[in-house]
Amino acid sequence: MFPSLKLSLSILILFLWGSPASVSASEASLPAGSIINDSVPDDDLTDEELDLLDLLDEEDDSENYRIADPVKYWNIAIYHFNDKLYFWGLKPLTKGYIAVTSKSIRSGVKNFFSNITTPIRLVSCILQLKIKNAGTETARFAINSTVGILGFGDPAKKYYGLKPKDEDLGQTFGFYGIGNGFYIVWPFFGPSSMRDSVGMIGDMFLDPIFYVKPREASIGITSYKTVNETSFKIGDYEILKAAAIDPYEALKDAYIQNRKKKINE
């Protein structure tokens, strides 16, 4: 008795609540009978809806969110390579890793790697003259390396409310108005742009792991870092792929939009 009451109630609520949506749906279908409508689709949009369209369009033009893709065939090939790499290699590996480690260990490792890559963020903050953020990064490094025991803990955030500033050289270039250039997908590293690729190379030189000898050890550590990071992101790529009709385009657009947001921050 009660479940059915609940159900009927929720349907009623929905009916009342959802009415504006359904009204415009029926509005859209109404002129189906009229002959003129085929060629004049603007008519079935209210002024308000056109306003919305204008709003989104304006934004697109001014911020130029589309990116050129002259090496599309290469990009698509590498996209498929990375896709297989993820589903056949990285994901099973990360699942095994999650099975044998606790969340606190993984968080600790994440903090540790975040701490030693402070130079990337610090240099980027300084170059963008974000002095306050540079101060935050310095304070975070000092606190977390000591009280946080080599960076495994994050007391700076926990007790002082100092959050890490997500900055890198690609964002720094963007901050100074350098455009994306064209879109490029790298094996292992994934989506990038010309600008961000140059930034990535710079970031590499600011990453202490790059200076670990021998080379194999450096690559090993980076791979481990990747697996650890992935343990916090498992499922994110899957949902993007599941909801997209064109996963390649969806990922490209998501990358560009996300970078734009980070640059504006």
Next chain:
Amino acid sequence: MTLNKIIRVSLLLLLVAFVAMAYGRQPLETLKPPINNILMILKDPQYNDACKKNLQRDKIFEIVRGLFDFPTITKLALGKYRKSFTPEQLKDLTNVFTDLLGKTYINKMLSEFKDEEVLYIAEDMLTKKKAIVKTKVIREKGEMAVNYRMHLHDGVWSVYDVKAEGVSLVKNYRTQFSQILFKEKPEILIQKLQEKLKEQEAKTYVPQP
């Protein structure tokens, strides 16, 4: 009057009051109850049973349908290509697009969300009829900034775009749609979405009790 009747009547009264209230609401106030409601349904232990997952999903979908203005979302995602769609096609597209978005994202929530919290950060009124509500989703994996773009339509605020970490849902689909519509006819897009939806349903089929 039996207890049941009393409950029914009082619920009905509550509902009337609720609907009356809804019409004077601001964007943030409109967004909060349904989202909190979804979080509550996600946490509700009565749905832990595998055979109740479908019911849980349907309930969340109902709330989402009430909050999101899917016809506008679809039109915005089509952009200038909406002109090549007949009203009939537009309706078909809206239906299949709504189902696809709802099914994939709700399934994701069902499989992943446990102790998520939503913080309401700000409500920016762009005009009298447009607003952005900024929220933060606190997940086990980390924080995620989620902004809702809302508009006032027939006296009710509804969502016409969601931005997660700067990625706008409408824009993301617009790039995908335009890639297809650049060379294909509207019915091909509808067909592609239908195929995708079938794929999703096949993957996430949960047997009814």
